[in-house]
Amino acid sequence: MARITAGVATSHVPAIGAALDNGRSAEPYWKPLFAGYEFSKQWVSRQKPDVAVLVYNDHASAFSLDIVPTFAIGCSAAFQPADEGWGPRPVPVVEGHPELASHIAQSVIQQDFDLTIINRMDVDHGLTVPMSLMFGQPERWPIRVIPLAVNVVLFPPPSGRRCFELGKAIRRAVDSFDEDLNVQVWGTGGMSHQLQGPRAGLINKEWDNRWLDRLIDDPDALAQMPHIEYLREAGSEGVELVMWLIMRGALDAKVRTVHRFYHVPASNTAVGHVILENGS
Ligand code: DHB
Numbered sequence: 001m002a003r004i005t006a007g008v009a010t011s012h013v014p015a016i017g018a019a020l021d022n023g024r025s026a027e028p029y030w031k032p033l034f035a036g037y038e039f040s041k042q043w044v045s046r047q048k049p050d051v052a053v054l055v056y057n058d059h060a061s062a063f064s065l066d067i068v069p070t071f072a073i074g075c076s077a078a079f080q081p082a083d084e085g086w087g088p089r090p091v092p093v094v095e096g097h098p099e100l101a102s103h104i105a106q107s108v109i110q111q112d113f114d115l116t117i118i119n120r121m122d123v124d125h126g127l128t129v130p131m132s133l134m135f136g137q138p139e140r141w142p143i144r145v146i147p148l149a150v151n152v153v154l155f156p157p158p159s160g161r162r163c164f165e166l167g168k169a170i171r172r173a174v175d176s177f178d179e180d181l182n183v184q185v186w187g188t189g190g191m192s193h194q195l196q197g198p199r200a201g202l203i204n205k206e207w208d209n210r211w212l213d214r215l216i217d218d219p220d221a222l223a224q225m226p227h228i229e230y231l232r233e234a235g236s237e238g239v240e241l242v243m244w245l246i247m248r249g250a251l252d253a254k255v256r257t258v259h260r261f262y263h264v265p266a267s268n269t270a271v272g273h274v275i276l277e278n279g280s
C-alpha cells in the first residue's frame with residue numbers, strides 16, 4: 001500500500017529561485033539561507049520518496065482572476081515551469097503521478113471536498129522553489145509530484161480548519177492506494193510577509209516561531225485560528241500558512257521533528273522550514 005511517511009514545509013520566496021538560477025547562493029546574503037536546507041537535501045536523498053503531494057498556491061501564473069479554484073489537483077503527467085514575467089525558471093519539467101492523483105481526487109471528492117481537477121497547468125515559484133530548496137539543481141527531479149493548488153490570493157481563502165481536514169482526507173486517500181509508494185506531503189508559502197501597502201516588509205519572528213511550535217504540537221487548536229489573526233500578525237501574505245495545515249493534517253497526531261529552520265530576511269519575507277516524520 002502507499003503510505004505517507006513525512007511532511008515537509010517551507011516558504012517559497014521567488015527571490016530564492018532567482019538566487020539559485022543566477023549562481024548567487026554562495027553570496028553572504030544568501031549563504032545562511034541555503035545552509036538551512038543542507039540537512040534537508042541529505043535527508044530527502046536518504047528517504048527516497050516516490051511522490052510528493054505538493055501543496056502550494058498559484059500566483060496568477062496558471063489561473064487568472066477569470067477562474068480561481070479554492071482547491072485544485074493536478075492530474076497530468078507533466079507540468080511545465082510557468083513564465084512569471086522573466087521567462088520560465090531553468091528547472092526540469094515536473095513529472096506528475098496521474099494514477100495516484102486521480103485516486104486522491106476520487107477519494108477526497110467522495111469525502112465531500114470539492115477539488116477542481118486540472119489536466120493541464122504550468123507551475124510557478126510556489127511549487128518550483130521548494131523543489132529547488134530540497135533537491136538543488138538536478139537534470140531531472142528525483143520525485144514525482146502531485147500539485148495541490150490552494151487559493152490564498154483572492155479572498156476568501158479556505159479556513160485553516162478546512163485545510164487541516166483536507167489533509168486528513170488526503171491521508172485516507174493515500175492509505176487506500178494499492179501500490180507500494182513512499183509519499184510525502186509538502187506545505188509551502190508563509191511565513192510572515194506582506195508585499196504591499198503601508199505595512200509592506202512586515203516580519204513577526206515571535207509569532208512565526210510560536211505558530212511553528214503549535215503546528216508541531218497542537219495543530220488541532222492552531223487550525224481554529226481565524227484569517228484575521230494571520231493578516232494582523234503575519235501580514236497579508238502570511239495567510240499562505242494555512243497550506244501548511246494540509247501537510248500537518250496528513251500526518252499522525254504526534255510527529256517527530258527531524259529539522260526546523262527559521263531565517264530572516266529573504267527578500268521581504270521570513271523563511272520557515274520544518275521536516276516532520278510519522279511513526280514516532
Ligand atoms: C514573494 C512572493 C511570494 O509568493 C512569497 O510567498 C514570498 C515573497 C515576493 O515577491 O517577494
Ligand code: FE
Nearest residue numbers: 012126189240
Ligand atoms: Fe507566495
